[in-house]
Amino acid sequence: MKEEIFISGRNLPHIDPHLELWHWPISLYLFLGGLAAGILFFAALVVLFRKEDKYIGAVKYATIIAPIAIGVGLLALLYDLSHVWYAWRLYVTIRLESPMSWGAWTLMLVMPVSMLWTLSYFKEYFPKWNWDFGFLSYFDWIIDFVIYHRRVLAWILVPSTILLGIYTGILLSAFNARPLWNNSILGPLFLTSGLSTGAATIILMSKSHAERRMFSMIDLVLIGIELFLIIHMLMGMLAGSQVQHEASLLLLGGEFTVSFWVFVIILGLAFPAILEIFELVGFKVPAIIPALLVLLGGIMFRFIMVEAGQLTRYLY
Amino acid sequence: MDFWKENKTHIYWNPYFGGFMLGLLLIATFYITGRGLGATGGTKSAVITTVDKVAPGYAKESSYYSKYYDEEKNPMNNWLVFETIGMIAGAFLSGALSGRVKFRVQHPPHISSNKRLIYASIGGLLFGFGSQFARGCTSGAALSGSAVLSLGGFITMAGIFGTAYIVAYFFRKMWIN
Numbered sequence: 001m002k003e004e005i006f007i008s009g010r011n012l013p014h015i016d017p018h019l020e021l022w023h024w025p026i027s028l029y030l031f032l033g034g035l036a037a038g039i040l041f042f043a044a045l046v047v048l049f050r051k052e053d054k055y056i057g058a059v060k061y062a063t064i065i066a067p068i069a070i071g072v073g074l075l076a077l078l079y080d081l082s083h084v085w086y087a088w089r090l091y092v093t094i095r096l097e098s099p100m101s102w103g104a105w106t107l108m109l110v111m112p113v114s115m116l117w118t119l120s121y122f123k124e125y126f127p128k129w130n131w132d133f134g135f136l137s138y139f140d141w142i143i144d145f146v147i148y149h150r151r152v153l154a155w156i157l158v159p160s161t162i163l164l165g166i167y168t169g170i171l172l173s174a175f176n177a178r179p180l181w182n183n184s185i186l187g188p189l190f191l192t193s194g195l196s197t198g199a200a201t202i203i204l205m206s207k208s209h210a211e212r213r214m215f216s217m218i219d220l221v222l223i224g225i226e227l228f229l230i231i232h233m234l235m236g237m238l239a240g241s242q243v244q245h246e247a248s249l250l251l252l253g254g255e256f257t258v259s260f261w262v263f264v265i266i267l268g269l270a271f272p273a274i275l276e277i278f279e280l281v282g283f284k285v286p287a288i289i290p291a292l293l294v295l296l297g298g299i300m301f302r303f304i305m306v307e308a309g310q311l312t313r314y315l316y
Numbered sequence: 317m318d319f320w321k322e323n324k325t326h327i328y329w330n331p332y333f334g335g336f337m338l339g340l341l342l343i344a345t346f347y348i349t350g351r352g353l354g355a356t357g358g359t360k361s362a363v364i365t366t367v368d369k370v371a372p373g374y375a376k377e378s379s380y381y382s383k384y385y386d387e388e389k390n391p392m393n394n395w396l397v398f399e400t401i402g403m404i405a406g407a408f409l410s411g412a413l414s415g416r417v418k419f420r421v422q423h424p425p426h427i428s429s430n431k432r433l434i435y436a437s438i439g440g441l442l443f444g445f446g447s448q449f450a451r452g453c454t455s456g457a458a459l460s461g462s463a464v465l466s467l468g469g470f471i472t473m474a475g476i477f478g479t480a481y482i483v484a485y486f487f488r489k490m491w492i493n
Contacts, residue, residue, distance in 0.1 A: 262398055271405055278412050285412045 019178065019310035025076035027303040030168045031197070032073035033107075034190055034298070036066040037165035038198015040114055042215070044157035047150060055214065057206030060121050065201060067114045070107065099174045103167040110160050117153055120146040165191035172309060179247035180305070180312040183236060189229040193298050196222040200272075200294035203287050212287045216276045219294065223273045230265070247312035256308045264304065268297015342463055349395070352460020355403070356444070356453040357396030360384060364391040380448075424491050435490065450475070 095101040169190030172181040199219040237248035272290035368375040423432035447453035461469020
C-alpha cells in the first residue's frame with residue numbers, strides 16, 4: 001500500500017513535478033498563429049499606406065496562407081483537447097483576466113476578417129471567371145462590398161493581429177508556476193518572432209525584387225529586436241531568483257542548449273540575418289534560403305519554448 | 317563591391333593556398349574543439365538514425381551499427397552532425413560571397429547532366445564504403461589522422477590519392493576530350 005504517497009498532496013500526474021500536457025499541436029498552433037498575425041499585419045499596413053500596387057505579394061498572395069494557417073492551428077488545438085465538445089464554452093464567456101479568453105475572442109475576429117480579405121482578392125485570383133454567371137452572381141455583390149471596404153478590414157486587422165501575435169506568448173507567460181515562461185518579455189518576443197516569420201513568408205510569396213528587398217530589411221530589423229529580447233529574457237532570468245536561474249540553464253548548458261543555440265539563434269536568426277545583409281549589400285543570394293531558415297527558426301523556437309517550459313518548476 | 321562583381325565572378329583560390337588554409341583550419345579545430353575534422357561521421361549518424369527508425373532493434377543488434385548506437389542518446393546528437401550543418405552553412409556563405417550560388421550541375425560539355433549525376437553517385441557510394449573500411453574519410457582519417465602523426469592516417473592518405481591517381485587514367489575521357 002502506498003497511502004503515504006497518495007495523501008501527500010503531490011500526486012498530480014502530468015502536472016507535478018513537470019507539466020506533461022502540452023505536446024506538438026500547441027507548439028504548431030503558436031507558430032501558425034504568430035505566422036498568420038505577421039502576414040496579416042503587414043498586408044493591412046501596406047493597404048493603410050496605400051502601397052498595394054508596390055507590395056502585391058504581401059496583400060494578395062501571402063494573405064492566402066493566413067486563414068489556412070489559423071485553420072490548421074485551430075484544428076491542432078482541437079486535436080489536443082481532451083474534451084473537444086466543450087470548446088464552444090470559450091465563446092459564452094468573456095474573462096478579461098484570462099489570456100486564453102482574449103485569444104479565443106481575438107481569433108473569432110481575425111479568422112473571419114482574414115477570410116474576407118482573401119475573398120476581396122478573389123476576382124484577381126481568377127480573372128477569367130464570369131461573375132455574372134449562375135450562382136457566382138450571388139457572390140459578386142459581396143465581393144464588391146468587401147473590396148470597397150478593404151481599408152476598414154485593414155484598420156481592424158492592425159490592432160487585432162498585434163493582439164493575436166502577442167497573445168501567443170502571453171498564453172505561456174501567464175503560467176506562474178513555470179519559471180521559463182513566466183516573464184513579461186515572452187509576449188513581445190513571440191510577437192516579434194511572428195512578425196519576422198510573416199515577413200519571411202511574404203518574401204517567399206513575392207515576385208518583385210523591390211518587395212523582397214523591402215521585407216528583407218523589415219525582417220532584418222525584426223531579427224535584431226528578437227535577438228535583443230532573447231538576450232534580455234535570459235539576462236533577466238540569470239539575475240532572478242533560483243528558480244528562474246535554473247530555468248534559464250535549460251537553454252544555457254542544459255538539455256535544450258544545443259537545439260536552441262544551433263537551430264534558433266544561429267540557423268534561425270543570425271545566419272539568415274547575415275544572408276539578408278549580403279543580399280541587401282548586393283551579393284546574389286536566393287531570397288528563399290534566408291526566408292526558409294527564419295521559418296525553421298520560428299517553428300523550432302515554439303517547440304523548444306513549449307517543451308522546455310513544461311520542465312521548469314518552482315522548488316517547494 | 318563592383319570590382320568583385322566585374323572581375324571576380326569566378327574566384328577560385330590557388331589550390332596550394334587553399335591547402336595551406338585548410339591546414340590552418342585544422343590547427344584551429346584542434347585548438348578549439350580538441351578534435352580533428354570529419355565529413356562522413358555526420359552521414360553515418362543520419363544512416364544509423366534512419367536504420368533505427370525503419371527497423372527498431374536492428375541497429376542495436378548489428379555488429380557494425382551497435383558500435384555507434386547508444387539507446388539513451390539520439391545518434392543525431394553528435395558533434396559531427398553539427399559540424400556538418402556548420403559546413404553547409406559556411407560553404408553557402410562562401411559561395412554567396414563569390415557569386416556562385418545557383419542551382420546547376422557542373423559537367424564537361426560532352427557529357428550529359430544525368431550521366432554526370434549517375435557517375436557522381438557511383439563514386440560517392442564507393443567512397444562511402446571505403447570510408448567505413450578505413451574508419452574515416454579524407455577529412456576524418458587522412459587529414460586529421462596524419463596531422464597527429466597516426467600511421468593509419470598516412471596509409472589512408474596514400475590509399476585515397478594513390479588509387480585516384482591510377483584510376484583517373486581510365487576515366488580521364490569523362491572529363492577531357
